Amino acid sequence: MTRRVVITGCGGLTALGHDWQSISAKLRARESGVRFMQDWSSYKDINSKLAAPVAAYELPPQYNRKSMRSMGPVAVMSTRASELALEDAGLAGDPILKSGRTGIAHGACAGSAEPTMAFGRMAQSGSIKGLTSNTYVQMMAHTGAVNISLFFGITGRIIPSTSACTSGSQAIGFAYETIKYGMQDVMIAGGAEELSVGPTAVFDTLFATSTRNDAPHTTPRPFDKKRDGLVIGEGACSVILEDLEHAKARGARIHAEVVGYGCNADGAHITQPQVDTMGLVMELALKDAGLPASAIGYVNAHGTATERGDVAESIATNRVFGSKAPISSLKSYFGHTLGACGSLEAWLSIEMMREGWFAPTINLDEVDPACAELDYLTGEGRKLQTEYVISNNFAFGGINTALVLKRWD
């Protein structure tokens, strides 16, 4: 027998604030977190000088030298977002965390940039100057996941979901399956990404970044005819997944239920998305949830504002949900937060579903005729009561994920 899995806590650090009230106010005001990066002017060859950095945040005293020595920024954000989520769930300091029945699924594109550079300098100069006992652990891909474990004393399973843009969504999906099949009772799941110029250079090389450097608030423009590429963002988001019976027994406040997860791969091209498998992953999630496509009242798009990505995603979404599916992309506000976006977008989709209002895609003035017909939310967004939403994400290498989330009243 499988178990039902609910979300009982959410926490995040984002460009628009660190709680739903602050973020919601900015979404309603159509406020973008994108800005011009003065510091990047020295990178002459990089065309895009835009990013959406996380808003300033304070760390409580428990973040001291010893607890932070193994953390670079990505691990700090992963840990703090998880702490906020645990507090939201009423599980901070709970014995379940150290019982072996709580696990972690967390990811990012990579570890921190600064320690990576230290190894680069070593390879170049032959000197290990600048390397310390913690350089590697801050650089390694699973730095976020294990630092969360150390910080809270968590002794269950660790699933590092290091898959670039699906790190956060895979984390939630794998965590959901882990609880569903009885391997753990509680899972901290999410993703994070620290801001560095590297990812912008990656997409810049592929001519996939926005170069509207003189008008940061007009970009990125998911699905818009005049979009010119993505903007890299920064952030972290963790959610607490819990066995429904466990949550009920302790009287937890339930935010939503995870009812379906789909995950597959294109197996075709390293960077070009494939419509067939993107559509299939949405069908896999619906099948897992036991729902027809018509049950889904809102589609949270990956919507990065790249030409190939938007077109392929819109066609795949149209094939599964038809032309009347309400859809929007939160990347128009936060930029592409890479490892964080999957969990961040799942969290905000849940909050929007609870509120009965869904944010529009900002900067979407005229839908690109190459994109398939869908009910693209623009303007003031949409008041909409629905029981189910789907949140889709797609990563380099052709990884596709879809999460179906059910409202909990």
Add this chain to the structure above:
Amino acid sequence: MLPQDVFKTLKDTLVEQFDIEADKITPEARLYEDLDLDSIDAVDMIIKLQEITGRKISPEDFKSVRTVADVQQVIEKLLSTPAA
């Protein structure tokens, strides 16, 4: 660095790098028990001291170190031998 400065340098390093209260740093203070350092911290202390002294500290020299005075001795011995 003069030998008489070694203790001061060591103390400054422990305060700045490891957030240890200056009052706790006496020659008799035990690194692990009294100053709450661990094996990872010890490695980073060696790295820092190597940087300051410009000398390579051998693993054997450091393995027997227990107190602040022991560390001081290792550094003084190192500084008294000509640099390679």
